[in-house]
Amino acid sequence: MSLRCRVLARYGSEIDVLRPDGGVQRVSLRRRFDDVVCGDVVAVDPVGASVRGRERRRNHLRRRDRFNRSKTIAANIDRVWIVVAPRPAIPRLLIDRFLAGIRNLPAEAGIVVNKSDLAQPVDGMTSAPDLSDYAHLDLPVLRVSARTGLGLESFRAAASGGSNILVGPSGVGKSSLIQALLPDERLRIAGVGQSGEGRHTTTTARWYEARGGGAWIDSPGVRDFSPEIISVDQLAQGFPDLSEHAAACRFRDCTHRSEPGCAVRGAVDRGLLPAARLAAWRELLETLVADGRDRR
Ligand SMILES: Nc1nc2c(ncn2[C@@H]2O[C@H](COP(=O)(O)OP(=O)(O)O)[C@@H](O)[C@H]2O)c(=O)[nH]1
Numbered sequence: 001m002s003l004r005c006r007v008l009a010r011y012g013s014e015i016d017v018l019r020p021d022g023g024v025q026r027v028s029l030r031r032r033f034d035d036v037v038c039g040d041v042v043a044v045d046p047v048g049a050s051v052r053g054r055e056r057r058r059n060h061l062r063r064r065d066r067f068n069r070s071k072t073i074a075a076n077i078d079r080v081w082i083v084v085a086p087r088p089a090i091p092r093l094l095i096d097r098f099l100a101g102i103r104n105l106p107a108e109a110g111i112v113v114n115k116s117d118l119a120q121p122v123d124g125m126t127s128a129p130d131l132s133d134y135a136h137l138d139l140p141v142l143r144v145s146a147r148t149g150l151g152l153e154s155f156r157a158a159a160s161g162g163s164n165i166l167v168g169p170s171g172v173g174k175s176s177l178i179q180a181l182l183p184d185e186r187l188r189i190a191g192v193g194q195s196g197e198g199r200h201t202t203t204t205a206r207w208y209e210a211r212g213g214g215a216w217i218d219s220p221g222v223r224d225f226s227p228e229i230i231s232v233d234q235l236a237q238g239f240p241d242l243s244e245h246a247a248a249c250r251f252r253d254c255t256h257r258s259e260p261g262c263a264v265r266g267a268v269d270r271g272l273l274p275a276a277r278l279a280a281w282r283e284l285l286e287t288l289v290a291d292g293r294d295r296r
């Protein structure tokens with residue numbers, strides 16, 4: 001007999017699974033199941049504490065490590081929340097990369113502005129992140145504070161049903177948010193005085209069941225962590241706001257730089273598309289070309 005279990009986290013060649021009876025069990029992975037990650041559903045032999053099979057995934061989130069190897073982070077994701085904060089600031093391009101990657105999973109996307117308790121300028125040091133370049137996209141943008149609890153009920157409501165992964169740079173408060181939403185759990189959070197910037201106390205993605213269904217997934221805050229985009233088609237799919245106008249460019253393979261009859265530059269000129277979105281698209285296109293990974 002085998003049990004149908006959710007994979008909570010992966011630790012090298014072992015995983016923690018949630019059994020149907022609610023218990024958590026550490027199980028070893030054989031080589032042939034080497035691709036099992038947080039969020040997968042597996043068949044477990046409870047006696048031998050080993051995995052017998054993995055169910056087909058709806059989707060999975062991948063990133064490139066610093067050796068340019070593809071690494072799967074988590075599977076079966078319904079919603080991805082990009083967590084930003086007054087500090088540490090998130091590079092703008094990272095938001096664009098995340099959004100493009102999320103549309104390709106596919107999954108729903110949203111932006112969570114954490115540390116809203118710091119959003120008022122203090123000595124001109126902090127201010128709320130400027131998200132005006134994303135206002136034209138049909139995305140939920142929620143202002144929250146894990147510290148004061150501000151906005152957490154709206155966040156919970158927007159995330160209800162399905163699995164929700166929190167992504168973003170280390171130190172923005174991803175673990176703190178899940179901790180605030182699930183007081184019965186014990187998450188690893190950057191200690192007081194460390195400010196969390198540049199540190200990642202969360203080393204592997206972890207699945208937490210939410211009461212009333214659904215789940216939260218805490219992810220490691222690696223700075224370059226970003227969903228993969230590997231083709232120009234995926235890039236187009238990832239920028240629906242830009243692609244909508246690109247259909248009207250004179251040239252089908254328009255790169256929206258200096259070609260005549262470019263409808264995308266026209267849209268920027270008319271204020272229909274933020275210039276920053278076109279700039280981000282160009283930068284991402286260049287990384288695709290540079291990596292030679294365009295498999296259009
Ligand atoms: N002021 C303030 N600090 C926060 C808030 N949320 C998290 N922090 C702090 O930010 C640091 C990083 O938090 P952590 O949850 O570990 O971030 P993670 O790396 O994204 O998981 C910790 O020192 C937290 O106490 C918040 O809403 N307001």
Ligand SMILES: [Mg+2]
Nearest residue numbers: 174175201202
């Ligand atoms: Mg963390």
Ligand SMILES: [Zn+2]
Nearest residue numbers: 249254256262
């Ligand atoms: Zn064009």
